[in-house]
Amino acid sequence: MRALETTTAVPAELLERLYRSTRRIRRVEEAIVRAYPSDKIKSPVHLSIGQEAVAAGVCEALAAGDVVFGSYRGHAMYLAKGGDLGRMIAELYGKADGCARGKGGSMHLVDVARGVMGTSAVVATTIPNAVGYAYAARYRREPRVVVSFLGDGATEEGVFAESLNFAALKRLPLLFVCENNGYAIHTHQSKRQASTDICARVRAHGIVAETVGDGDVLRIHQAASAAVAALRQGSGPRFLECMTSRWVEHVGPGEDFGLGFRTRDEVEPWIRDDQMARLGGMLPAGRRGAIDGEIESEIAAAFAFAEQSPFPGPEELYKHVYR
Amino acid sequence: MSTADAARRTLSYVDAIREATDQEMARDPNVLLFGLDVDDPKAILGTTRGLVEKYGPERVFGTPLSEDAMTGAAVGMALAGLRPIHVHIRMDFVMLAMNQLVNMAAKTYSMFGGQEHVPMVVRSIIGKSWGQGAQHSQGLYPMFMHVPGLKVAAPSTPFDAKGCMAAAVRDDNPVMFVEHRILYYQQGYVPEGEVLVPPGKARVAVRGNDVTLVGISYMQVECMRAQRYLEEKGVSAEVIDPIWLAPLDLDTIEASVRRTGRLVVVDNGWMTCGAGSEIVASLAERMQDAPGWKAKRMGFAHVPCPTTPSLEELFYPNARSIAAAALDLVKGAPQGWLPAERAELKSIEFKGPF
Numbered sequence: 005m006r007a008l009e010t011t012t013a014v015p016a017e018l019l020e021r022l023y024r025s026t027r028r029i030r031r032v033e034e035a036i037v038r039a040y041p042s043d044k045i046k047s048p049v050h051l052s053i054g055q056e057a058v059a060a061g062v063c064e065a066l067a068a069g070d071v072v073f074g075s076y077r078g079h080a081m082y083l084a085k086g087g088d089l090g091r092m093i094a095e096l097y098g099k100a101d102g103c104a105r106g107k108g109g110s111m112h113l114v115d116v117a118r119g120v121m122g123t124s125a126v127v128a129t130t131i132p133n134a135v136g137y138a139y140a141a142r143y144r145r146e147p148r149v150v151v152s153f154l155g156d157g158a159t160e161e162g163v164f165a166e167s168l169n170f171a172a173l174k175r176l177p178l179l180f181v182c183e184n185n186g187y188a189i190h191t192h193q194s195k196r197q198a199s200t201d202i203c204a205r206v207r208a209h210g211i212v213a214e215t216v217g218d219g220d221v222l223r224i225h226q227a228a229s230a231a232v233a234a235l236r237q238g239s240g241p242r243f244l245e246c247m248t249s250r251w252v253e254h255v256g257p258g259e260d261f262g263l264g265f266r267t268r269d270e271v272e273p274w275i276r277d278d279q280m281a282r283l284g285g286m287l288p289a290g291r292r293g294a295i296d297g298e299i300e301s302e303i304a305a306a307f308a309f310a311e312q313s314p315f316p317g318p319e320e321l322y323k324h325v326y327r
Numbered sequence: 328m329s330t331a332d333a334a335r336r337t338l339s340y341v342d343a344i345r346e347a348t349d350q351e352m353a354r355d356p357n358v359l360l361f362g363l364d365v366d367d368p369k370a371i372l373g374t375t376r377g378l379v380e381k382y383g384p385e386r387v388f389g390t391p392l393s394e395d396a397m398t399g400a401a402v403g404m405a406l407a408g409l410r411p412i413h414v415h416i417r418m419d420f421v422m423l424a425m426n427q428l429v430n431m432a433a434k435t436y437s438m439f440g441g442q443e444h445v446p447m448v449v450r451s452i453i454g455k456s457w458g459q460g461a462q463h464s465q466g467l468y469p470m471f472m473h474v475p476g477l478k479v480a481a482p483s484t485p486f487d488a489k490g491c492m493a494a495a496v497r498d499d500n501p502v503m504f505v506e507h508r509i510l511y512y513q514q515g516y517v518p519e520g521e522v523l524v525p526p527g528k529a530r531v532a533v534r535g536n537d538v539t540l541v542g543i544s545y546m547q548v549e550c551m552r553a554q555r556y557l558e559e560k561g562v563s564a565e566v567i568d569p570i571w572l573a574p575l576d577l578d579t580i581e582a583s584v585r586r587t588g589r590l591v592v593v594d595n596g597w598m599t600c601g602a603g604s605e606i607v608a609s610l611a612e613r614m615q616d617a618p619g620w621k622a623k624r625m626g627f628a629h630v631p632c633p634t635t636p637s638l639e640e641l642f643y644p645n646a647r648s649i650a651a652a653a654l655d656l657v658k659g660a661p662q663g664w665l666p667a668e669r670a671e672l673k674s675i676e677f678k679g680p681f
Binding site: 073102103104105106107108112114115116121122124126129130131132133134135136137138139140141143144162163166167169170173323324325326327 | 359385386390391393395396397398399400401402403404405406407408409411426427430431435436437438439440441442443444475476478499500
């Protein structure tokens with residue numbers, strides 16, 4: 005297992021929060037997997053199982069007034085930033101009480117009150133939105149930090165380079181977080197990128213960039229905290245690449261090892277090094293049990309909330325097209 | 328206005344846009360203006376002149392050549408409560424921003440269940456003549472009419488340019504603001520104070536009884552000239568400027584066509600799936616109780632715009648070809664008439680060189 009020096013100085017309170025965050029994401033995703041065969045979830049789902057540590061580690065470094073933008077694989081980010089769970093499940097069910105009133109689904113989660121500014125199905129699309137939000141925050145002299153969560157695939161889109169350039173040019177209070185799970189659907193990064201050193205490409209824009217290569221949630225939190233502190237001092241944009249692993253298929257509740265593009269062996273080390281389990285092992289058993297119980301109750305209540313919420317009526321179809 | 332015509336203030340289309348932008352920025356500190364070259368010495372053909380000096384480089388700034396990201400940034404600013412105006416000196420370049428406009432700006436309010444909305448204005452200018460060619464001449468506004476969530480304004484007069492700009496800035500939705508380079512030469516009455524030309528109301532520019540001419544953007548000017556040519560043949564044309572294409576004031580057009588029984592729509596773009604096609608199709612549905620009315624669409628030849636003057640001449644409708652088509656529609660058969668060009672109705676062309 006990993007070196008103790010990364011963990012000895014961690015306050016118990018932070019360990020609890022990180023455990024609660026990773027555990028909550030994992031259990032929500034597993035509940036979605038269980039519910040999926042019922043066909044009550046009327047939405048494609050891109051699950052975060054295996055990648056919880058990134059969103060949890062980064063969002064734990066943020067303040068309530070900070071905002072995040074993300075991608076279609078956004079359940080973890082939404083939950084880690086404090087997005088309402090009941091409204092998320094209701095959204096997946098296509099119900100009127102969903103966070104997007106049943107008009108967005110899993111790929112368009114939003115909770116503005118908690119700083120979750122939205123997620124997009126089209127890869128890389130929210131990156132410049134985060135840039136613009138950061139420009140607005142600076143223009144208004146707000147102490148806010150903006151985080152743009154993106155995948156390794158998004159770094160191939162032209163808008164990524166455009167966004168890095170403008171963010172660096174204007175020294176915006178923006179943290180880019182690249183969740184590098186190695187795959188764009190079924191295609192490995194090495195088949196898509198001439199140079200897989202994403203940070204080198206970022207540094208070419210004059211942006212400080214670093215990689216956390218082992219998925220260690222505490223290192224991720226530490227790196228994010230340092231970046232956020234620098235951003236609040238006016239450092240200009242920062243970039244954090246977090247290597248991670250998607251344990252399930254690109255979209256849907258199952259595995260994808262049978263497709264032949266990757267093997268279970270590739271993912272096994274990440275599963276053995278499960279950060280949620282690691283954090284749980286660092287807590288007193290009683291404390292962990294209490295947290296687990298709270299999470300299970302919250303999830304049960306969220307699914308019950310989604311079940312009882314009505315479908316939107318026909319009068320909703322033409323609402324929210326124009327304001 | 329209470330003053331006599333002689334006391335009325337005349338402004339160019341350029342200055343009308345500049346004045347509306349200035350007044351909206353003075354009124355609301357949330358209004359920002361940016362785009363390639365908005366702060367350079369030419370100031371987007373004068374439409375942004377003096378604004379960076381007045382409001383500073385944080386509110387008025389030139390951008391990197393990054394239409395995609397800058398459009399996305401405008402969306403992000405709007406999500407944060409600002410009201411950005413993003414300027415494209417060529418509409419053709421807006422194609423680089425389609426993802427953000429179509430997939431994000433247009434959908435945010437609905438896709439996020441009303442939690443967020445995107446008040447932003449996207450200015451773009453259509454070019455014409457003197458060899459501007461295939462990629463400096465396109466009137467691509469129908470693409471935006473197609474998408475729910477976007478509004479589209481295409482004012483043709485200085486008055487409407489000022490009023491539409493102010494209305495667009497205050498609108499809580501993304502607005503595509505379509506300008507035409509040749510319209511920049513237009514002069515007209517523009518009040519000094521607040522002018523609002525809100526979405527969804529067309530203007531009957533000239534009353535007439537025999538045929539309805541609907542001209543989009545610069546083609547409104549050509550329709551106004553065509554109306555004068557048609558007088559030579561004793562044909563009374565009604566001329567309508569839709570001003571806003573989304574939402575589109577079909578009621579005004581329908582009421583006119585119910586009187587005249589004949590409709591010529593002239594697009595400043597290609598006809599296939601164009602604004603004219605939308606108007607004719609909508610009226611066909613609305614006027615099934617009014618048999619016998621006739622419609623004709625006009626627009627660009629269905630080819631990329633050529634640069635050579637001999638072919639470019641054939642590419643665009645003009646006042647004389649519009650008048651000829653309208654007369655044929657009124658008479659119910661080809662008349663073989665093309666009016667002799669009159670000096671006072673000659674098209675103003677951009678002469679170059681750049």
